[in-house]
Amino acid sequence: xxxxxxxxxxxxxxxxxxxxxxKIGGLALGGLTxxxxxxxQAATNLKNGGxxxxxxxxxxxxxxxxxxxxxxxFDLKMDAPAEVRGEFxxxxxxxxxxxxxxxxxxxxxxxxxxxxxxxIVGASGAxxxxxxxxxxRNNSQQPPGGWPCLGSVLSKLEGAxxxxxxxxxxxxxxxxxxxxxxxxKPGFLGVAHxxxxxxxxxxxxxxxxxISLDRLGDRKALLSSFDSFRREADAxxxxxxxxxxxxxxxxxxxxxKLMEALDVSxxxxxxxxxxxxxxxxxxxDGGPKLxxxxxxxxxxxxxxxxxxxxxxxxWDHHGDNFGACRQDMPLLDQGLSAxxxxxxxxxxxxxxxxxxWGEFGxxxxxxxxxxxxxxxxxxxxxxxxxxxxxxxxxxSTDRLGAEAKDxxxxxxEVFATLYHRLGIDVNTVTVNDFSGRPQFLVDRGNQPMKELx
Numbered sequence: 038x039x040x041x042x043x044x045x046x047x048x049x050x051x052x053x054x055x056x057x058x059x060k061i062g063g064l065a066l067g068g069l070t071x072x073x074x075x076x077x078q079a080a081t082n083l084k085n086g087g088x089x090x091x092x093x094x095x096x097x098x099x100x101x102x103x104x105x106x107x108x109x110x111f112d113l114k115m116d117a118p119a120e121v122r123g124e125f126x127x128x129x130x131x132x133x134x135x136x137x138x139x140x141x142x143x144x145x146x147x148x149x150x151x152x153x154x155x156x157i158v159g160a161s162g163a164x165x166x167x168x169x170x171x172x173x174r175n176n177s178q179q180p181p182g183g184w185p186c187l188g189s190v191l192s193k194l195e196g197a198x199x200x201x202x203x204x205x206x207x208x209x210x211x212x213x214x215x216x217x218x219x220x221x222k223p224g225f226l227g228v229a230h231x232x233x234x235x236x237x238x239x240x241x242x243x244x245x246x247x248i249s250l251d252r253l254g255d256r257k258a259l260l261s262s263f264d265s266f267r268r269e270a271d272a273x274x275x276x277x278x279x280x281x282x283x284x285x286x287x288x289x290x291x292x293x294k295l296m297e298a299l300d301v302s303x304x305x306x307x308x309x310x311x312x313x314x315x316x317x318x319x320x321x322d323g324g325p326k327l328x329x330x331x332x333x334x335x336x337x338x339x340x341x342x343x344x345x346x347x348x349x350x351x352w353d354h355h356g357d358n359f360g361a362c363r364q365d366m367p368l369l370d371q372g373l374s375a376x377x378x379x380x381x382x383x384x385x386x387x388x389x390x391x392x393x394w395g396e397f398g399x400x401x402x403x404x405x406x407x408x409x410x411x412x413x414x415x416x417x418x419x420x421x422x423x424x425x426x427x428x429x430x431x432x433s434t435d436r437l438g439a440e441a442k443d444x445x446x447x448x449x450e451v452f453a454t455l456y457h458r459l460g461i462d463v464n465t466v467t468v469n470d471f472s473g474r475p476q477f478l479v480d481r482g483n484q485p486m487k488e489l490x
Contacts, residue, residue: 093198094388094423094459095338096187097376098346099331100166100209101369101395102217102323103353106409107417108401108438109362111137111153111430121401121437124359132428140366143374149428150377150386152420152489156432156441159448160397160413164353165216166209169394170346171224172452172479180470182225187452188344189223189230190478193468194461199341201294206337207232208330209348213322220346225470232346235299298340301329308332311375315368323351326365331372335379338389352395356406373419380422390423390458392451401437415441418451423458425489449483457485 106123108114113127113136127136130148137145137153144151161168167175170186185193188205197204207220223230297303315326326349334345349369354361373393380386398416399409415434421427432444453463456478463483467475 093341095342095390096191096344096423096455096459097334097338097389097391098170098187098344099334099373099391099393100169100217100346100348101350101352101393102166102212102214102348103164103351104395104397104399104411104416105352106354106358106362106399107155107415107434108399109138109358109409110141111417111419112155112434112438113138114401114436114438117401117437120403123403125362135430138366140362141370143370144377147374147377150381150421152425152427152429152431154418154420154431154446154451155434156443156445157394157398157416157418157448157451158414158441158445160416162397162411162413163216164214164411165396166219166221166348167216167396168448169396170219170221172449180225180472180474180476182227182471183222185224185226185230185468186221186232186346187455188221188232188346189226190468191343191459192223192230193226194466195343195459197341198343199294202298202337202341203233203295204343205230205232206342206345207234207347208236208327208333209346210236210319210324210327212319212324212348212351217322217324217348217351220348225476226468235295294340298336298342299333301332301336304332304336308375308379311371311378313368313371313375315372320351323353324348326350326368328368328372331376332379335376335383335385335389339383339385354399354408355404355410356408358399358403358408360407377421386422387424388422390425390455391421392418392455393420394418394451398438401439412439414439415445418446420451420454420489423455425454425458429488431486431488446486447483449479450486453479453483454485454489457490 108121109123109125113125114122115127125138125140128139128142128145129136130145132148135148135153137148159168161174161176163175165175167173170188171184172187173179173184188207192204195204205221209218209220212218220232220234301309309329309332312332313328315328317325317327319325327347330347330349334347337345349372350365352365376391380389380391395416397411397413400412402409404410415438432446433442434440435442456463456466461478463478463485467477470476
């Protein structure tokens with residue numbers, strides 16, 4: 038949160054404690070200060086010797102909590118038995134030879150701008166967002182501090198494209214099953230590279246209330262004097278660079294960019310109508326259907342964020358799979374198609390990459406409750422933007438949709454591709470863990486997908 042002025046205490050002429058001058062960062066980050074968050078802006082850019090990145094590229098990661106049914110999305114099995122085939126029928130797309138579920142007619146009309154992946158493998162089977170956010174399994178074989186998510190890596194390597202925008206924003210809402218609402222963790226990169234979560238507590242404190250910019254400037258000057266005093270008394274060097282981080286925190290507070298990007302009402306009404314209205318209520322243990330977050334993600338990236346993560350609805354349908362999908366698929370179809378059009382209409386299709394996926398697939402055989410159960414053997418995903426070669430399908434599964442048949446694609450190959458589209462070489466770029474040991478961004482052997490570059 039931002040507390041200006043803070044609680045009145047004895048000791049200073051205006052009764053305000055030094056800590057209250059810059060209490061910024063409640064924003065669902067466990068009390069982290071804004072200077073800690075914005076510290077990422079000063080991170081080394083390994084691509085150009087530490088200079089500010091010349092271009093602004095970004096990634097939007099859309100997580101489908103619970104594991105969407107791959108054989109009811111982009112890999113329908115019409116030759117399989119009825120207990121596998123299900124209730125949906127395929128429809129043609131605007132790319133010859135590619136068919137997808139009838140519940141996605143808008144996506145079908147834009148297939149030339151998309152890449153469905155039908156053969157994602159390597160899922161751990163865990164019911165959380167970790168592997169979709171990091172590319173790695175959430176197990177004990179992690180460096181101290183844990184693996185960082187993609188947004189935190191970009192915060193570390195790239196910093197902010199704009200001093201008034203956090204490089205990494207997490208929009209995932211609260212859910213009954215909280216591991217699905219994970220927007221990404223910084224792991225061993227530290228709290229400075231955690232996602233900025235505007236939907237958390239303290240959202241209303243992102244603006245200056247009851248204080249002018251001149252008065253804020255006075256407080257900033259007084260803060261600097263305290264920091265200068267502390268620096269003289271500090272023999273550890275920990276204070277070095279603090280002024281710069283505080284300066285960036287003030288930059289966010291005194292800029293309208295972040296608040297404007299989050300305010301979708303400022304968007305043209307016709308654009309908002311294209312995205313549509315969803316349902317803000319949580320479903321069971323899952324999340325709401327926030328259509329405006331698709332638009333918000335584009336606005337945040339365009340305003341200067343490097344990575345935006347969000348989660349849409351709930352796809353863990355052990356019962357009534359087809360009834361639930363009939364409710365949610367049309368909304369996903371509308372939101373994604375609007376985002377596709379928006380990105381292309383605004384000339385962002387070369388610079389903004391989008392990935393859509395869940396933590397695993399669903400069982401080929403439909404159970405007695407007309408649902409599909411967990412199936413980590415294979416799953417699906419959707420990619421677009423980023424200058425990738427679109428209008429193609431990658432991979433296939435066997436007759437029942439149970440195993441990858443042609444071109445198995447690992448989660449980390451998708452991550453390698455996303456990094457590549459940002460100009461980051463996964464074969465050379467590393468980030469240091471807590472012990473100072475350099476860690477590659479993906480496991481060795483995982484390369485960008487040749488089909489897309």
